[in-house]
Amino acid sequence: MNRQQLISEIHRKKSFLCIGLDTDLKKIPSHLLDQEDPVFEFNRQIVEATHDLCIAFKPNMAFYEINGSTGWMSLEKTLKIIPENIFKIADAKRGDIGNTSTMYAEAFFKTLNFDAITVAPYMGEDSVKPFLQFENKWVILLALTSNSGSKDFQMLMSDQEEYFFSHVLETASSWSDNQKMMFVVGATHPRMMERVRAIVPDHFFLVPGIGAQGGSLEEVCKYGLNRECGLIVNSSRDIIYAGNGKDFAEKARDKALAIQRQMSSLLEQNGF
Amino acid sequence: MNRQQLISEIHRKKSFLCIGLDTDLKKIPSHLLDQEDPVFEFNRQIVEATHDLCIAFKPNMAFYEINGSTGWMSLEKTLKIIPENIFKIADAKRGDIGNTSTMYAEAFFKTLNFDAITVAPYMGEDSVKPFLQFENKWVILLALTSNSGSKDFQMLMSDQEEYFFSHVLETASSWSDNQKMMFVVGATHPRMMERVRAIVPDHFFLVPGIGAQGGSLEEVCKYGLNRECGLIVNSSRDIIYAGNGKDFAEKARDKALAIQRQMSSLLEQNGF
Numbered sequence: 374m375n376r377q378q379l380i381s382e383i384h385r386k387k388s389f390l391c392i393g394l395d396t397d398l399k400k401i402p403s404h405l406l407d408q409e410d411p412v413f414e415f416n417r418q419i420v421e422a423t424h425d426l427c428i429a430f431k432p433n434m435a436f437y438e439i440n441g442s443t444g445w446m447s448l449e450k451t452l453k454i455i456p457e458n459i460f461k462i463a464d465a466k467r468g469d470i471g472n473t474s475t476m477y478a479e480a481f482f483k484t485l486n487f488d489a490i491t492v493a494p495y496m497g498e499d500s501v502k503p504f505l506q507f508e509n510k511w512v513i514l515l516a517l518t519s520n521s522g523s524k525d526f527q528m529l530m531s532d533q534e535e536y537f538f539s540h541v542l543e544t545a546s547s548w549s550d551n552q553k554m555m556f557v558v559g560a561t562h563p564r565m566m567e568r569v570r571a572i573v574p575d576h577f578f579l580v581p582g583i584g585a586q587g588g589s590l591e592e593v594c595k596y597g598l599n600r601e602c603g604l605i606v607n608s609s610r611d612i613i614y615a616g617n618g619k620d621f622a623e624k625a626r627d628k629a630l631a632i633q634r635q636m637s638s639l640l641e642q643n644g645f
Numbered sequence: 646m647n648r649q650q651l652i653s654e655i656h657r658k659k660s661f662l663c664i665g666l667d668t669d670l671k672k673i674p675s676h677l678l679d680q681e682d683p684v685f686e687f688n689r690q691i692v693e694a695t696h697d698l699c700i701a702f703k704p705n706m707a708f709y710e711i712n713g714s715t716g717w718m719s720l721e722k723t724l725k726i727i728p729e730n731i732f733k734i735a736d737a738k739r740g741d742i743g744n745t746s747t748m749y750a751e752a753f754f755k756t757l758n759f760d761a762i763t764v765a766p767y768m769g770e771d772s773v774k775p776f777l778q779f780e781n782k783w784v785i786l787l788a789l790t791s792n793s794g795s796k797d798f799q800m801l802m803s804d805q806e807e808y809f810f811s812h813v814l815e816t817a818s819s820w821s822d823n824q825k826m827m828f829v830v831g832a833t834h835p836r837m838m839e840r841v842r843a844i845v846p847d848h849f850f851l852v853p854g855i856g857a858q859g860g861s862l863e864e865v866c867k868y869g870l871n872r873e874c875g876l877i878v879n880s881s882r883d884i885i886y887a888g889n890g891k892d893f894a895e896k897a898r899d900k901a902l903a904i905q906r907q908m909s910s911l912l913e914q915n916g917f
Contacts, residue, residue, distance in 0.1 A: 395745075435741060435748035441756045442721055445714035468765065469707060469738050470792040470858075473667075476707035484713045493740065493765045495787055497794020515767055520742040522769020525816055530804040537801065537809065544797055586742075 374460050374488045375509045376552050379577075382428045382458060383602050384645070387637035391429035391462065391579070392629065393609025394419065394451065395436050400614055402621045412440065412447035415621075419613055420455055422622035426633040429460035429605055431579075452485055460605070461487045462513065462579070468493040474503040482510045489513050491557060491579070494541045498548060505549045512554050514545050517569060519559025519582030542572045551576045558597065560588025560606070566596040577603050584611035590632070594639045602645065608632060646732050646760045647781045648824050651849075654700045654730055655874050656917070659909035663701035663734065663851070664901065665881025666691065666723065667708050672886055674893045684712065684719035687893075691885055692727055694894035698905040701732035701877055703851075724757055732877070733759045734785065734851065740765040746775040754782045761785050763829060763851070766813045770820060777821045784826050786817050789841060791831025791854030814844045823848045830869065832860025832878070838868040849875050856883035862904070866911045874917065880904060 383389050394416055398406070401415045408414040420430065432451065437444035455461055467477045467490060481490045482504075489511035492501055504512045517527055517538045527538040542556065551573075558569050560582035569578070578597055582588035583606060590606060597604050612632070616624025655661050668684050677683040692702065704723065709716035727733055739749045739762060753762045754776075761783035764773055776784045789799055789810045799810040814828065823845075830841050832854035841850070850869055854860035855878060862878060869876050884904070888896025 397748075433741075433745055433748075435739075435745045435752060438752035439748045439756055441752070442714045442717035444752075445717045449714055464741075466741050466765065466768075467707075467738065469705075469736075470790070470794075470853075473705055473707045476669075476705075476711045480707060480710035480713070480716075484711055493738070493767050495765050495767045495798060496738075496790050496792060497797030497799070499792050499794040501794075518742070518768050520768060520771050522742075522771040522773075525769030526767060526809070526813060527769070529809065529812055531809075532802040532804050532806065534804065537798070537803075540801055541798060581742075 379428065379460055380601050382460070386425065386428055386633070387640055388426055388428055388633045389602055389604050389606055389636055390427040390629065390632055391431050391605045391607040392419070392423055392427045392612055393464070393607050394430055394432040395609040395613065397436055398440070402617050402619065404619055410447050410450065412437070412444065413450045416447070416451040417454055418622040419625055420451070422626040423612070423629045424456055424459060426626070426629045427459070429462055430455055431462040431464050431607055431609075433464040433609070449485065452487070460489065463487040463490040466491050466493045466515065468496050468500045470496065471499040471503055474500050478504045478507060482507045489555070491515065494545060501545065502548060505553050510553070512549070513579045514541070514554060514556050516542050516556040517558050517562055517565055519561045519586050519588065523559065523562070539568070539572060542569060546573050546576065555579055555605070557581065560593045561586055563589070563592035563596050566593065570597060570599065574599060575603070577605060580604055580606045584608045590635055590639065594643065598643055602640070606636070651700065651732055652873050654732070658697065658700055658905070659912055660698055660700055660905045661874055661876050661878055661908055662699040662901065662904055663703050663732075663877045663879040664691070664695055664699045664884055665736070665879050666702055666704040667881040667885065669708055670712070674889050674891065676891055682719050682722065684709070684716065685722045688719070688723040689726055690894040691897055692723070694898040695884070695901045696728055696731060698898070698901045699731070701734055702727055703734040703736050703879055703881075705736040705881070721757065724759070732761065735759040735762040738763050738765050738787065740768050740772045742768065743771040743775055746772050750776045750779060754779045761827070763787065766817060773817065774820060777825050782825070784821070785851045786813070786826060786828050788814050788828040789830050789834055789837055791833045791858050791860065795831065795834070811840070811844060814841060818845050818848065827851055827877070829853065832865045833858055835861070835864035835868050838865065842869060842871065846871060847875070849877060852876055852878045856880045862907055862911065866915065870915055874912070878908070
C-alpha cells in the first residue's frame, strides 16, 4: 500500500486506528480452545468484526512465535483473510547486518506479504536499507518507544546536546523519505512527540501506548497530527480482550467503534 | 547450559568456535533440493560433521523465517539433533516492551529450547529483563556490531564523552551478571574490543565478523581473551559453504578443523 492509498483509507473510514493482534492462548475465550487453530479462529472473528473501523492490523510476532511453527501457520492464515485495503504491519522489531536484513525483508514482505515492518535502529544504515528496496512496502523504525526502558538509551544526551532518539530520526530520515518510512513514537511521551514532529514534520508515526499503557488519544493528536493526519494509533489488549465470552468479537467491535468515533471527532476538529 | 559447563566444553574441545547456521536454499548444494526438507538435511549433515569441533551452533532466524512456517519447522527439527553439550544460540536480535519480550523469551527458551538469544538494547531495561528470568539461559546483548552501520548510532558520542555502546555496556551489565549475560562485539573492531574488555572484563563476548566480514582471529584474541577465555567466535558462510558438492559436509569439517586448530594454538599460547 502506498502513502496516498493509506491517507485515502483514513479519510474514507474517518479512522487512524490500528488494531494489534497480540493473540495469546492464555487470554482468548476458553470456548475457542477446542477449535483446530484457536489463534486463527480468534483473529478471524476479530478481523471480521472490526475491519471497517480500523485502517491497519498489527500482529505482534512474539505472540505467534511462542507457539513455534504452529504459531507461524496461524499467522499465515490470518494474513490471508485480512482485506486488501487494510495496512498490514508486522510488529517484529527486526534489524541485522545487511545480508540478514535482506532475508528478513523477504520473509515479511514476500513470504508473508506484510505492507510494513517495525525495525530496530541500533545496527545502523546497512541494517535498515534492505527493507527499503521493496515497492509500496514500509519500514517503521523505532524512535521513541512507549515503555519505561525508553529512558535508558533513547533519552541519553549526545555531545551535541540532543537526545539519542533525535539522532536516530535525523539520520534515518536521510535514508529514505516519507513514502517508505514511518517512525514508532509512543503515546506515553506526548510532549516529546512535539519535538519529534519538529524533526520529521511529514512522516507518519505508528503510536503505541494508548489504553493499557496509559497514553491519551487527545494528547497524541494535539502534538502528533499533521496536515495529512500522519498518525496510525495502535490499540491491542483494550480492544481484542474487551470481552471474554462467546460475544468477544462484538465487545471488541464496541470498543473499536468507541475509539473510531473519538478519532472521527478529533479529525473533524482538526479540519479534516 | 551454565557458565561453568560452557567453560569446561571450551577446555575439553580446545575450541571457542560457534558455527552459524545461515542456511540459504539458494546456496546449499543442489543435490539436496529434492529432499523433503533440504534446509534440515543440510543442517543435519553440517552438525554431524562439525559438532566435535565447535562449542556452539547459531541458527540465524532470518534464514528460517524467509521460508515461513516451513522454515520454522526446519529449525525445530535442527534443534532436536544438536547434541546436549552444545550451546544453542538463537541469532534473533529480538527486544520489545516487557510483556512482549516475555513472550519472545518463552518462544526461544521454552518452545524452541535455545540456551541463548541475541537481544537488541534500544528499548532499554524492561525489554531485556524478561529474558533474564530463566535458569541457565542467556541474553547476548548487541553492544558493538560487526557491520558498517555500527558507526551510525553505536559510535555516537554522549555528553559524558563516551561512545553510546559504552553506555549500553555499563547500564546493561548492572541488570544481571556474567552468569546470564554476554555481549555481541564484532571482530571488525579489534582495537575497540580492548575498550569493551575494560568495561566488562569478565563477560563472554559473542564475536561475529571473522572470515567473510574480514575480522582476524589473532586480533580478536589479542584484545578479547580473558582468563576464562571469554570468547565465542562465530563463523558462518566460510564454514558451511566451504564446499558445494556432495562432499560439502567434509569440506565444512575441513574448514572448521582449521579454525579449531588455530584456536587451540591461540589458547595454548595464552596459557590455557
